[in-house]
Amino acid sequence: MKYDFTNIEKKWQAKWEETKPYAAVTGDPRKKFYGLIEFPYPSGQGLHVGHPRPFTAMDIICRKKRMQGYNVLFPIGFDAFGLPTENYAIKNHVHPAIVTKQNISRFTQQLKMLGYSFDWDRVVDTTDPQYYKWTQWIFLKLYEKGLAYKTTMPVNWCTSCKCVLANEEVVNGVCERCGSEVVRKEKSQWMLKITEYAQRLIDDLDDVDYIERVKIQQRNWIGRSTGAEVNFTTTAGDVLKIFTTRCDTLFGATYMVLAPEHEFVKKWKPLITNYQEVEAYVEEAARKSDFERAELNKEKTGVMIQGVRAINPVNGKEIPIFISDYVLVTYGTGAIMAVPAHDTRDWEFAKKFGCEIVEVVAGGDVEKEAFTLKDDTGILVNSGFLNGLTVKQAIPVMEKWLEEQKLGKQKVNYKLRDWVFSRQRYWGEPIPMVYCEKCGWVPLPESQLPLLLPNVESYEPTDTGESPLSKMTDWVNTTCPHCGGPAKRETDTMPQWAGSSWYFLRYMDPHNDKELASKEALDYWSPVDWYNGGMEHTTLHLLYSRFWHKFLYDIGVVPTKEPYQKRTSHGMILGEGGEKMSKSRGNVVNPNDIVDQYGADTMRLHIMFIGDFEKAVSWSNEAVKGSKRFLDRVWNLADCCTNSEEISEKNESIIHKTIKKVSEDIDELKMNTAIAALMTMVNEFYANGCSKGDVRILLLLLSPFAPHMVEELWEILGFADATGKMACQQEWPAYDPAKTVDAAVEMAVQIGGKLRGTIQVPVGSDQETVVSVALNNEKIAKFAEGKSLVKVIHVPNKVVNLILK
């Protein structure tokens, strides 16, 4: 009997499609399990070999959960808005919706080919108006609660694509796609106030089970820091606010620096005697991209403002004010007090511009370099009432003093910025807002959702940086929902991250046309029990969707504070030789080729066997053979096993051990060692001979990994019972802990910590027995000759260490 994987896989995929054994049932009394993978972007290239890694892992987890009696929701969908489709449409003069449809159909076919146990009746497509109606609805709610606002922002502009880029689309200062120069451009943008949720996004990480590096990366990205806001009066008669984490060094503040964009620069214009020079610097800074500004970290630049000085509040000294682009307008107050003695950047600047350097923390040589201690080793000097204190002691004393003098207060700052939410692109969700000369920005009433994306003649971006939608005057010109007068629609669309920020909720109730999902479905399925995805989404999608979910929680739509209970992450699949797979390198592996040559079960098994799930691994076409060979060996067992339905005695121990190992490893995402254990068991079956009953257990354990082959063998061996249940509907096998232990064990015998031999002893032998067996062993006795036993270290069943003298 030959293992004809092609026909077997076709047969069972058709059967699953027909009988739907993987359907999730809302409200079912069984315990629920919601396993989620990041839904793919349906690119024109089709499925990449990187996709099956996380997909197969979660499929295995979900298949096992079903066999363990859970009601499992394992859905799939498509994150289909986005620029590659739009660019393809422009180039080939096809509507992006048609391209999307084709791509989704190709992806669907490929995903089905791999035998994933998705509930195909719950497919979600972010470009479907019935879906993006609710994306728009959430935006309206955000607007209603004051969390969406429009403001003018400098953005990244690609000179060749004539298009705004997100920060993550700018790589080393050039456009990620075309390699052209990226410049800054001021544009009016819709923004979402994610910063309002900064603290909760940090705090609630304590309540979820995410792998540590995800939590750390999110915390770093949000970047909380505590310090003080301090008021400096100026000779212009106003108050300049700064933020510092080192208010203990206030006596050492010898000058101040404003970001070039700081509002006071313009405000002080009449007082500044060198305004031309200042203005020139401001203009120069504006012309630079963020990348160029960051690149210039070797040499500090700046201009001193003549005509206005600040007063250090602790000693009344007049100090100069500079503008320099090493101060960022977007962080803190956009202004700093400079303490050159104790800050590297201030020190560099001071050296170049000849500013005074005053040591206020003893312990370094501030003429040579800044003494920037972060710990508690320095002692305050030249600091009046702080003298003699350590830094740690001085900070609260100074904070208290500032508060008493009404000169400042404790303050928390975050690096996190509000989310730039508009894109000048066609292929995205229209933002449901209307601008009326009389009423300003007016939200569309809910009854007018979805606001459909109109058909345009050309999706080409414009030279002016307006969205292609702006040319659709019929669509743009509308009436104000508020006053009924003439008004214009917003022509920017939402970023790709919008649709993916809530898709997991739609899966719970995908066909609901009254709400984004029913309360019943949300209550039943929330939260996602296990979400696996890429590290590259940690600070984008994962953070954005947590933010939206918290907002939906606040307005009473969802029942949980956090969307995902558990988050894990997979490593990348690299090409042979450890290089990134790319078209230009020509090392891209297409899953179709592997499936054609070896079958989907081999593909699934191999992608799991290949290495540690969390780490990057290189793909090897050669190594796939080993996984295929293993499945062949399993297949051939059906021909050579005895007819007994009982578990054979000689295999009992390995069977129980393997059930334990495979069960535990799947839960810990250690698929590679689970498969190794199955291989070991099969090797033993060949060595010992095996019964049909033995093979039955093997098939159950293997079924999440190689579902097609297992179903076929299940049928061939006649395991299908009267109810006609498939292997995937059977109960997951249980093990007897007592039977996972052998009667006898091999123990290592060390002498003075050095391995000198091994002995066989009954399991659980006591020290006395072990020592006596060891000393009676010829090989070991040799080493013990003429010496006396001083000490014995006995680790039951593992090792005995004899110390001799």
Added chain:
RNA sequence: GCCGGUGUGGUGGAAUAGGUAGACACAAGGGACUUAAAAUCCCUCGGUGGCAACACUGUACCGGUUCGAGUCCGGUCACCGGCACCA
């Protein structure tokens, strides 16, 4: 620069409450079967020495703790990922 991770045979990788390093595979070499090839099966496979038994050595490098260290601690180097003038 800061944060995080990793470093084990020719290759992918096993092994952590500190307890026989190299499980399971791939490749390679040898053999069986075959007219032949493929497939399959058996054997060898970290290094050095030895016919062998065996000995010594070995988990990036240096040092420490311990009866015992791939695993813990201190330091160094290399690579990968993230952030990057965040005051």
